[in-house]
Amino acid sequence: xxxxxxxxxxxxxxxxxxxxxxxISANVRSTHxxxxxxxxxxxxxxxxxxxxxxxxxxxxxNPVLVACTDGVGTKVKVASLMNKFDTVGIDLVAMSVNDxxxxxxxPLFFLDYIAVNHLEPPQINEFVAGISxxxxxxxxxxxxxxxxxxxxxxxxxxxxLAGFAVGVVEKNRIVTGxxxxxxxxxxxxxxxxLHSNGYSLVRRICFDRQNLKISDHVEQLGExxxxxxxxPTRIYTRAIMGLLKKYKVKKVVKAMAHITGGGLVGNIPRVxxxxxxxxxxxxxxxxxxxxxxxxxxxxxxxEMYRVFNMGIGYxxxxxxSFTRSILSHLRKLGEKPYFLGKVKxxxxxxxINDTDKK
Numbered sequence: 001x002x003x004x005x006x007x008x009x010x011x012x013x014x015x016x017x018x019x020x021x022x023x024i025s026a027n028v029r030s031t032h033x034x035x036x037x038x039x040x041x042x043x044x045x046x047x048x049x050x051x052x053x054x055x056x057x058x059x060x061x062n063p064v065l066v067a068c069t070d071g072v073g074t075k076v077k078v079a080s081l082m083n084k085f086d087t088v089g090i091d092l093v094a095m096s097v098n099d100x101x102x103x104x105x106x107p108l109f110f111l112d113y114i115a116v117n118h119l120e121p122p123q124i125n126e127f128v129a130g131i132s133x134x135x136x137x138x139x140x141x142x143x144x145x146x147x148x149x150x151x152x153x154x155x156x157x158x159x160x161l162a163g164f165a166v167g168v169v170e171k172n173r174i175v176t177g178x179x180x181x182x183x184x185x186x187x188x189x190x191x192x193x194l195h196s197n198g199y200s201l202v203r204r205i206c207f208d209r210q211n212l213k214i215s216d217h218v219e220q221l222g223e224x225x226x227x228x229x230x231x232p233t234r235i236y237t238r239a240i241m242g243l244l245k246k247y248k249v250k251k252v253v254k255a256m257a258h259i260t261g262g263g264l265v266g267n268i269p270r271v272x273x274x275x276x277x278x279x280x281x282x283x284x285x286x287x288x289x290x291x292x293x294x295x296x297x298x299x300x301x302x303e304m305y306r307v308f309n310m311g312i313g314y315x316x317x318x319x320x321s322f323t324r325s326i327l328s329h330l331r332k333l334g335e336k337p338y339f340l341g342k343v344k345x346x347x348x349x350x351x352i353n354d355t356d357k358k
Contacts (some may be wrong), residue, residue, distance in 0.1 A: 011151035013119055020121040020147060027125070027132040031142040036109075043286040045143030049168065063341045065103050066105035069164045069252050070095035074199040081158055081214045085123055088161060088234040090137070091196045094233035096165035096312065097138040098258040101240045103270070104175035105167035108138035108203075113162040114147045127161070130232075137235040140165065168325040173244070177255035177271035177317070184254060184343040185261045185323040186268075186278055190336035191313030195233040197261040204231065217355045219232045220292050228289050236314045239333040246329055247322075254318040258342020259309040260295040266306060268315055277346025284309040284338040304354060317343060 007014060017191075035058070049061045057320035072091040079088045089112075089115035097107040114124060124147055135142045154160070154163050172248050206212045206225060221228045236258075243251060255271040290311065294304050304310060318326050323339060328338065330337040343352075 001136050008233055011118070012149045016119045016121055016276065017147065017149070019125045020119060022342070023121050023125040024128040027128050028142050031110075031132050031135040031140070033141055036141045036143055043247045045109065045111070046144055047141065049108070053281075059255055060168065060170060063168050064098045064171050064174060066094040066103055066167045066169060067165065067256055069162065070099065070101045070144055070195045071160065071162045072328060074203060075229075076160060077203060078199065078214070078226065081157065082226045084226075084230060085126040086130035086133070087230050089127050089132070090134040090232035090235070091130055092161050092163040093140075093165070094140055094173050094235045095132025095140060095260070096237055097134075097164050098233070099168070099260075100165060100167040100177065101236055101314075102170060102245055102256045102258055103254075104173050104256075105169040107138045107165055107167045107237055108239055109141045109143045109166055110135050110138070111164045113164075114143040114145070114159065115150055115154060115161075116147070116149050117149075117156050118157045119147065119149040120137065120222045131163075134232075136234060138237040139241070140167075140237075147249070157277050173251075175253060175256055177273075180254045180272050180276060180317050180343055182343055182345055183277065184317050185320045186280065186340045186342065187316045187318060187323070187326060187330070188284060188312035188338045188340045189236060189239065189314040189316075189330070190234075190277050190284070190338070191259070191309045191311055192234045193287050194229065195260070195309055195313055197309065199229075201297075201307055205343055210296055218292065219346055231330070236335075240314075240329055242333045243316075243326065243329055250319075250322075252319045252322040252326065253297065253316055254319065257315040259313050261307070263305050263310065264312060264315070264352070265306075272310070272317070272343065272348065274348040275345065277344050277349050277351055278341060279351045279353065280341040283312055305325045312338070313342070316338075 035048045037048060039046055053123055072088050075088060093110055100107060114127055132142055199278055214224045218225055257267045257271050259267050290308060327337050
């Protein structure tokens, strides 16, 4: 008679899963607002869109739900090399919530999916601690998730992350870009560095071509290579929501773009009409990580701007007469905004000039 088998012998531990759930519960609860409806041992998360309590009243007239999903790409490889897993959790939240902000949507709740070779509760807790911090920065609730232990799919030490966010915007406040016109101003918000894009190129430069180690200290950067590469994506929720709430009547913010893969030249055209161009003047400070990678590659300047954010993580196209007041308000909200250029007649392109010439 053949020896009986257990799930654990097949590589999946139910006991480890139970331990993990206990470990992550405090981090998950730290993201909950009064809008989260607690259902112990439930199979799904519950979130109230409208509610009438005096202290937390929030009702919508004509709500439109906005949904996004994303991952952090091959940045997970860097996290694995560093044996540090909390910052990619922040990245995971950022990649989805920053996208929905583009439409003017308020992030409501977030769910995560973590796939690993072998479930180690302390490691998962580190992931969830980062995801929870990201949710707090995004002012949304982490109401559910899934952890999959798949030893036949992922090799030891390998993992992947996916995130799912849902937000809401009043129908008449959706930011579409349809009203962008010649003369509008372009404002950029500073990034924290690479954010979560271009890491296949980064790893090819640093590890395949130059044989660098993650622990190497880089004088040009003032930190180790791993620290520079793992700096998390900036979450822009508080600034963008604060700005949109200030201008509730006048629609002075006409378009926005999250600068991810494709860079400035690839993402800005998505939110302007085909008969317009955006002309940017290179006057913002580019973080040293970009110069370092370009020299190390080497990589052509056009390719750098096609792959990376180059120091600008988020773009706003605004009515010109409100440019100064918007810049001032964004500074008060904790951002580093830069006036980058103007919208001109054209053919749906982004033109980046090295000088101040018009």
